[in-house]
Every structure is written in C-alpha cells, then in structure tokens.
Amino acid sequence: MFADLSLGRFVGAVAITVAAFVAAGCGGTIDGNAQPAIDVVPATSSAAPTTSGKTTTSKPAPTSSRGGDTDFQASVGDCVALGGTVDDATIEKASCGSRSSNYKVIGKAKTSSACISDRDNFYAETLNGIETGALCLDIDWVVGGCMDVGGEEPSRIDCTESGSEPVKVITILNDSDSVDSCPDDADSGFKYAERRIVVCVESL
Secondary structure: OOEEEEEOOOOOOEEEEEEEEEEOOEEEEEEEEEOOOOOEEEEEOOOOOOOOOOOOOOOOOOOOOOOOOOOOOOOOOOEEEEEEOOOOEEEEEEOOOOOOOOEEEEEEEOOHHHOOOOOOEEEEEEEOOEEEEEEEEEEOOOOOOEEEOOOOOOEEEOOOOOOOOEEEEEEEEEOOOOHHHOOOOOOEEEEEOOOOEEEEEEEO
C-alpha cells in the first residue's frame, strides 16, 4: 500500500506590482498574482480521490495555448522559476530540468480560475485589479530527478541533498488514478485525478 500525497489547494492569489503600463493615454498598474506556499498533505491511497494535488506535464492541460495578456511572456512547454514571497512573488524563464526550474507552463488562460483544476500553481497578472491573463503551471517533474516539495515553492535538489520534504521521481504513470500502481521502489505518489496521472516518488 502506497501513500497518496497531495499538494494542498490554495485559498487565493496574492497581488504584487511587477510593472507599469500605459494604454490609450491612461496610466495603469499591472500586478502579478501567484498562489502562496505549497502544503504537502499525506493520506492513504484508499482515501477518496480529490481534484487537488500536483500534476505532471505528460499530458497537456485543456486550456488555451493563447490565453489572455500577460506582461511576462512564456509559451506552453516553457519552464519558469517561480519564487519570492507571498507578498512579493518573482517569475523568470528557466531551462526545463535545470536547477532553477521549478514549474512548467502547461496552459494559458484569460483568468487563473480558467486553468485546469489539478494544475500545481498559476501565475496571473491584473490591470487595475482585473485579471488580464494567467499561466497555468505544473511542477517541472523529471524522472530520476529530485525535488524538495516542502518549502515555500518546490525546488530542484541533487538527490544526495537533504530537504524538508525531498522526493525522487521514480516514474510517471498516465491513465492511472491509483498510487498502488506505482512500482515497488516508489513509496508514495502524487495523484492528479482530472488528468489521470500519478507521479510515483521515493521519499529521501
């Protein structure tokens, strides 16, 4: 019996000022929004499935590749480093699988609420308090690679490093909704019900 891990959902987005924007002769402020800290909640694999939790990017999310308008430009499939604090988030492009990359863009939407429900996170921008576009994000999981999922944001680590919740990705299963399908060398998994994907991990 494997442990079924889910990364908790977040209650809201926190706005930060990222740039000044002038349109049609009127001044405005573009704000960037990102969800706050990730919370790992362990549960048994027999627990009722939820729509929360972390997902992989093995399957594209059914959100638009165009989405709305954001000052920060990224395409579906690009990876980013999302960090900073809840009140002062930062985002920048990063090479997928690199030390700095912690999320991958899996969809774009006009608002964060339009992202697929089992996405890991989102980055949205607002103009005068109204969302103009959002990037839908998943953890940049890499099979054989390790992540610390216990901090403010997930961070890639060397598999010999310690961390608050370090895990090694053993495999990623498509068309599965049970962590019991994970191989014996995995002791837990992250289940993503909407896309039927399980990330099988070994706790370090």
